[in-house]
């Protein structure tokens with residue numbers, strides 16, 4: 001078997017464990033060189049330990065061919081499948097246990113390969129734009145969002161933006177508008193939508209968050225004023241990620257500790273994407289309920305997030321018959337009645353339109369800001385400026401809001 005070139009000449013020959021560390025069925029190690037002149041090296045260092053069942057070395061195999069064989073060590077041998085995934089990259093798939101992975105990484109290291117984390121290797125493989133998308137994909141918390149991010153990361157978004165550069169003004173403007181349609185959803189592919197459960201004390205906020213999360217996250221007690229701090233939990237509905245926040249019951253109180261909790265509750269509401277305002281319809285309406293309803297219900301202003309009114313404790317007789325709660329979702333966390341309906345109302349309110357497969361979606365603030373700038377320029381008939389903004393989006397340039405900077409007197 002031929003020996004690889006001296007390690008000191010190959011500082012860019014790196015190996016990374018692509019699969020999460022720990023026990024798993026299969027682990028994948030990627031060996032790559034960033035130097036085109038040395039593109040044969042990954043196969044050569046693998047050939048130092050790999051013995052194929054076919055008897056042919058990996059270096060003799062074409063790109064894309066899967067080769068089964070053994071990774072030979074001092075006294076052990078691992079079953080592996082290796083493949084040259086492109087001219088300068090080899091992937092080694094082995095048993096997912098730590099021992100097999102460490103043996104392979106150790107022998108690569110002995111051949112002069114630098115063992116790095118995936119972000120470091122990715123930095124040598126891809127452009128800043130590709131890295132931004134790869135990073136976003138790694139932050140996905142559900143299969144649905146991961147699949148959508150992966151679609152953008154594997155060339156969809158880049159191709160769409162590159163194509164825009166070839167278009168004229170009449171074509172570019174509607175395409176940019178289309179691209180921005182799902183920009184808010186794009187941001188939520190990596191960041192959960194924030195839902196706050198609010199209401200006066202004892203209406204069952206903590207009980208509802210537990211029912212929605214499916215486990216006892218918050219303390220439930222039959223005395224008002226139980227929850228003092230904001231208690232959050234992560235979940236997914238229909239494959240979309242959500243952060244739920246239980247808050248202190250809102251009421252007028254002289255208790256300083258409770259007041260601090262109420263202030264936090266209000267701040268959490270301000271930064272929420274959606275509020276579920278709970279009313280306990282098993283008791284007649286109180287002045288506090290009325291105040292909260294007036295504040296949230298139907299206000300639909302920019303200051304107040306969209307609100308779903310929840311008529312809670314619906315397992316008990318309704319004491320709000322006289323009130324107009326037609327739009328409220330009737331829920332009993334005690335029996336589970338209405339919980340599914342509430343979940344579907346939440347999803348429909350926050351994600352009224354689901355992007356069809358093959359939709360181009362920007363996924364970061366930076367991308368959206370450049371595309372918005374391009375759209376503004378296109379609307380003002382400045383196609384050259386629009387294309388500069390698209391080019392900046394593709395190059396990974398940081399977005400600088402020049403108008404805002406000028407307002408603050410700074411020079412860029």
Ligand SMILES: Nc1nc2c(ncn2[C@@H]2O[C@H](COP(=O)(O)OP(=O)(O)OP(=O)(O)O)[C@@H](O)[C@H]2O)c(=O)[nH]1
Nearest residue numbers: 201202203204205206207221225226227249333334
């Ligand atoms: N019958 C009935 N009782 C409920 C329901 N949900 C909650 N409760 C009861 O209402 C009481 C208060 O529940 P919590 O969830 O602690 O209420 P909260 O709104 O979080 O109260 P604070 O934290 O004090 O603001 C408890 O005794 C619960 O068992 C329900 O759907 N039906």
Ligand SMILES: [Mg+2]
Nearest residue numbers: 205206226227
């Ligand atoms: Mg509570």
